[in-house]
Amino acid sequence: MCLAHESFGTTIPFAFLEKIAKLFEGRFGKRARDSVVPYSLNADFAPVLVTQMNSFTSGNENKKLHAVKHELDQVKGVMQENINMVLERGEKLEHLVVQSESLMDSSQNFRSGASRLKDQMWWNNQQIRMMILAGGTLLILILVATACGGATFPKCF
DSSP states (O other), X not given: OXXXXXXGTTHHHHHHHHHHHHHHHHHHOTTHHHHSOTTTXXXXXHHHHXXXXXXXXXXXXXXXXXXXXXXXXXXXXXXXXXXXXXXXXXXXXXXXXXXXXXXXXXXXXXXXXXXXXXXXXHHHXXXXXXXXXXXXXXXXXXXXXXXXXXXTOTTTO
């Protein structure tokens, strides 16, 4: 267990504990922590603890850890910016999907409307042709009837 001032954050105390654990295992071996009676190695290991506490609170270790912490904070900031950009991109993509679906619906409506208009124009065209044909036939009948003496065609038959 390690107690530290709040300004140290969590990185420095955990780094301190890791270093103490490595030094303890290096000096007494891995089995010592499980087999040794508690507090029996205090006299042997206390100077190491004091040296490391001084090193971590005022020495190069503290400066290095602060530098690492600062770099981690910078990386964290960059990653948060990247995540925000990805989220914004996702929102933009969703907006584009909605717009494309709307355009697709509009194009289908336009296509069906254009098809109906084409059919309507074709029928109007056919009606005009039938009227012209009927009018032409009626005109020819009137001309033939006047040339033949009337509606019963007495002079022609």
